[in-house]
Amino acid sequence: xxxNWAQVLFNSTITGSLYLIGAVGLxxxxxxxxxxxxxxxEFITLxxxxxxxxxxxxxxxxxxxxxxxxxxxxxxxxxxxxxxFQPLAKRGATIIxxxxxxxxxGFILRYSIGATWxxxxxxxTTTWSAFNIGPxxxxxxxxxxxxxxxxxxxxxxxxxxxxxxxxxxxxxSSNPExxxxxxxxxxxxxxxxxxxxxxxxxxxGIFRGADTQIWPLTGWDIILPIFAVTILGGIGNFYGAxxxxxxxxxxxxxxxxxxxxxxLSTSYRIGIAFLILIITLIVRPEGLxxxxxxx
Amino acid sequence: xxxxxxxxxxxxxxxxxxxVHNVSITVxxxxxxxxxxxxxxxxxxxxxxxxxxxxxxxxxxFYQGRDVTGMAADKLxxxxxxxVPQINNAFPNLTIAENLDMGAYHxxxxxxxxxxxxxxxxxxxxxxxxxxxxxxxxxxxxxxMLAIARAMxxxxxxxxxxxPLASLSPKPTSVIISKLENIEKAGTAIVIVEQNIKxxxxxSKRGYVLIDGACAMEGDADSLFTEESSRLRYLGLEAKGN
Numbered sequence: 001x002x003x004n005w006a007q008v009l010f011n012s013t014i015t016g017s018l019y020l021i022g023a024v025g026l027x028x029x030x031x032x033x034x035x036x037x038x039x040x041x042e043f044i045t046l047x048x049x050x051x052x053x054x055x056x057x058x059x060x061x062x063x064x065x066x067x068x069x070x071x072x073x074x075x076x077x078x079x080x081x082x083x084x085f086q087p088l089a090k091r092g093a094t095i096i097x098x099x100x101x102x103x104x105x106g107f108i109l110r111y112s113i114g115a116t117w118x119x120x121x122x123x124x125t126t127t128w129s130a131f132n133i134g135p136x137x138x139x140x141x142x143x144x145x146x147x148x149x150x151x152x153x154x155x156x157x158x159x160x161x162x163x164x165x166x167x168x169x170x171x172x173s174s175n176p177e178x179x180x181x182x183x184x185x186x187x188x189x190x191x192x193x194x195x196x197x198x199x200x201x202x203x204x205g206i207f208r209g210a211d212t213q214i215w216p217l218t219g220w221d222i223i224l225p226i227f228a229v230t231i232l233g234g235i236g237n238f239y240g241a242x243x244x245x246x247x248x249x250x251x252x253x254x255x256x257x258x259x260x261x262x263x264l265s266t267s268y269r270i271g272i273a274f275l276i277l278i279i280t281l282i283v284r285p286e287g288l289x290x291x292x293x294x295x
Numbered sequence: 296x297x298x299x300x301x302x303x304x305x306x307x308x309x310x311x312x313x314x315v316h317n318v319s320i321t322v323x324x325x326x327x328x329x330x331x332x333x334x335x336x337x338x339x340x341x342x343x344x345x346x347x348x349x350x351x352x353x354x355x356x357f358y359q360g361r362d363v364t365g366m367a368a369d370k371l372x373x374x375x376x377x378x379v380p381q382i383n384n385a386f387p388n389l390t391i392a393e394n395l396d397m398g399a400y401h402x403x404x405x406x407x408x409x410x411x412x413x414x415x416x417x418x419x420x421x422x423x424x425x426x427x428x429x430x431x432x433x434x435x436x437x438x439x440m441l442a443i444a445r446a447m448x449x450x451x452x453x454x455x456x457x458x459p460l461a462s463l464s465p466k467p468t469s470v471i472i473s474k475l476e477n478i479e480k481a482g483t484a485i486v487i488v489e490q491n492i493k494x495x496x497x498x499s500k501r502g503y504v505l506i507d508g509a510c511a512m513e514g515d516a517d518s519l520f521t522e523e524s525s526r527l528r529y530l531g532l533e534a535k536g537n
Contacts, residue, residue, distance in 0.1 A: 164400070171386045171397045177348060178383060183372035183401040183449055 001261055006135045008253050014142050016249025017149035018211075022204035022222060023229035023241050024156060025077075025197025031173035031236015032190050033085060035098035036227065040201055042109035044219030047073040047202020048209035049117050055124065062126055062144075062210070069206055070199035077198020078191055080105060086187070106220075114216040121213040128210075145207045152200070153242055160238060169193055173236045225252065225273035232280045234289025243288055248273050296323035298357075299484050300376070300453045305354035307337075307344030313352055314340045316509045320486075322453060327475070327485040329495040329516060332505035338488040339381060339457050341505070346371060346378055346455075358453070373401040377451030377483075381458040384442035387431030391422050394430050394441055398448030411448050418477060419444045436467025443474060453484040460491045472498055496520045 026040045047069045055065035084101055093101070128140035160166035168189045172179040179186050201219070204226075209218055228248050233240030255272040259265065280287055300322040308314040315337040322328045330338050343349035345356055346368040356364045358376060368378070386394050395415060399408045416423035419440055425433075430441055439459055446454055459475070460468050468491075476498060479485055489495035496502050496516040504512040504519065512519060 164396070167389065167393050167396055168400060170388055171393075174386045174388050175383055178380065178386065179397070180368040181346060181348075181372065181378045181380065182397045182445060183369050183399075184397065185369050 003257050004135050007137060008257060009250075010136050010138070010142075012246065012250040012253040013146055014249070015252055016246035017146045018204060018207055018222070019225050019229045019248055020149050020242060020245035021145075021152060021200055021207065022226040023233070023245055024152065024238060025200040026226055027230040027233060027236055027238065027241045028169065028173070028193050029081075029190075029197040030230060032169065032176075032193050033081070033089070033098070035085075035095045035102065036230075037085075038099065038102040038223070039080065039106040039109060040102075040197070040226070041219035041223035042106045042113070043073050043077060043198045043201035044205040044208065044222065045113055045214075045216060046076060046109065046205065046219075047199075048205030048214045048218045049113060049122075050202065051206035052117075052122055052124065052209060052214050055126065056122075062124075062206075066203060066206060069202040073202035073205075074195040074199035077194040077201075080198075081191060081194040086190075110216050110220070117214075117216075119216055121215045122209075123213055124210045126210065141207070141210055145211075148203065148207070149245075152203075156238055165189065165192060224270060224277070228273040228277040228280070231277055232287045234287035234292070237287070237289045237292055239292035240288040243291075248276055251276060296326065298322065299324045299359060300486070301357045302341075302345060303355045303357070305341060305344060305356075306352040307340055307349050307354070308352065309340070309349060314349075314508050315344065315505075316507075318354075318503075318505065318508075318510045320503055320510075322484050322486055323500075324452070325479065325482045325484050326501065327479050327487060327499045329492075329499035329502040330486065330488045330505060331490070331492045331495055331502060332511075334490060336505040337508035338505050340508075342378070342455050342457050342486070342488050346376075369401070372449050372451070375450070375452040377446035377449055377454040379442045379446045379454070379456045379459060381461055385430040385433070385438050385445065387429065390427050390429055391433075391441055392426040394445050395422075395426075395448050398445035401449065408448075411450060415444050415447055418447070418474065434467075436463055436470060439463065439467070439471055440474065443471070443478075447478065447483070451483060453486065454478065456485060456487045458489055459487065460489060460494055468494065493520070 022044060026037065030036055050072050051065040051069040054060050054068045055062050084105060085098055088098055088101055130137065130139045160170055168179065168184050171182065172184060172186050172189045176186055205218055208222060225248055229241055229244045232247065233244035252269050252272050256266050256269050259268055298321045301320065303319045305315055305318045306313050318341055320328070320330070330341065332338050340349045344351045347365070348368065351365065355362055358374060363371060363374065386397065389397065395412055396408070399411055402408050402411065421437065422441060422444055430438060433441060443456070443459065459471055463471065472494060475485060487495050487499065496519060499516040501514065502516045502519045503510055
């Protein structure tokens with residue numbers, strides 16, 4: 001079997017970019033709200049459907065689909081936090097209560113999406129140019145995806161380090177009580193983070209949907225590796241998430257080569273992220289956080 | 296002296312357990328008031344209850360004559376009440392400069408924040424030279440200094456300090472005390488909760504002694520410190536060899 005390693009590395013970058021876009025929101029809301037929001041999967045799905053509606057049904061194009069999808073899903077994120085998780089947290093709900101509530105919310109959103117758009121898979125009809133560079137096969141969508149991930153990493157770094165709200169997000173994630181005692185409106189910081197987090201999940205949904213298909217389990221299909229990125233990167237740690245996304249992207253794509261060499265189905269690739277997640281939790285539960293203490 | 300902060304008949308604690316019983320305290324403008332007492336006497340709980348970090352079962356809190364009972368901590372800070380917790384009092388993942396930035400979170404305008412930071416660096420030159428260091432890398436004394444400086448960024452009229460001298464060796468203790476005296480001279484009232492009774496009363500004008508969550512004694516710091524009965528019965532200075 002001849003392996004095109006350049007293509008494997010490029011595919012790893014594509015996978016890592018998708019996981020990064022999906023994981024940034026999850027890790028930030030996890031760090032601030034102190035629970036894993038499983039409904040993040042449905043934010044991804046909802047974003048994909050809204051993007052599809054804007055780009056395909058309204059015919060307004062892919063860039064506008066990204067913007068509208070970010071805004072609408074971001075607002076849904078705010079409503080979910082204000083309507084469900086914040087009241088629960090203020091009444092003393094534990095991480096288990098909040099996690100179960102997020103799973104329940106995920107089911108409700110998933111079946112509501114199915115009822116609205118049906119369970120039949122949908123496909124973006126936008127045709128992306130494809131070209132070769134040396135041994136690499138590249139499509140315009142993948143270039144968009146990688147550039148979006150790079151832009152996101154730069155923008156988020158700027159926000160977290162240079163802006164008042166970004167520093168407040170890092171401060172609140174580190175010590176919410178001290179943040180309050182510093183005069184930070186913690187509720188507002190968390191709301192803004194949920195807006196950004198859900199909005200970015202929508203980006204991930206659109207790219208995933210444009211690359212494969214859209215159906216009510218679009219987000220669920222990739223939530224496990226996204227959680228693996230969050231755990232490996234260190235909960236709430238944006239910089240750790242960047243590295244973790246590309247580690248898991250690489251592991252998955254190299255793993256696929258291994259699965260093929262062993263004559264196994266490539267659908268086991270999802271198990272690679274699960275394996276990394278389990279190993280991280282056993283060996284280094286804090287993930288890569290210690291490498292990026294400024295997050 | 297007009298009162299800037301007064302708490303009346305406070306009962307506070309955690310969950311359903313009342314730790315502080317019917318305590319009333321008054322702080323005048325620009326004065327240092329010590330709240331002392333043995334470990335577990337409810338000093339820190341009293342302070343935390345004022346900001347909502349412990350449960351306030353009963354009582355009222357007045358700031359500049361206005362009832363601020365139950366007001367959220369971030370609002371109290373913006374009104375002029377600063378608070379420095381005993382532990383976890385700096386953001387370890389933020390630099391010194393970023394920690395100070397967070398102290399001025401509610402301030403409007405870059406110019407006023409820059410001016411406040413300039414004043415803080417004049418008061419704490421030790422922090423200026425290390426402003427780009429992560430707070431997590433600071434020593435205990437430096438971190439305590441940063442915590443006080445962060446609270447001062449909001450230009451509070453009254454500063455609540457929860458055991459600022461705890462676990463500090465003599466040199467940083469003296470440095471912190473000298474900083475507190477400077478803050479008082481600048482006109483900020485200070486409420487200092489301390490187990491280091493001698494040090495706390497030495498810089499305070501008045502003091503309160505809490506025993507088992509209740510106020511056992513109050514008065515001028517000098518009289519509290521010199522009164523033989525308090526020394527023996529409440530402060531335990533002889534037992535500690537102070």
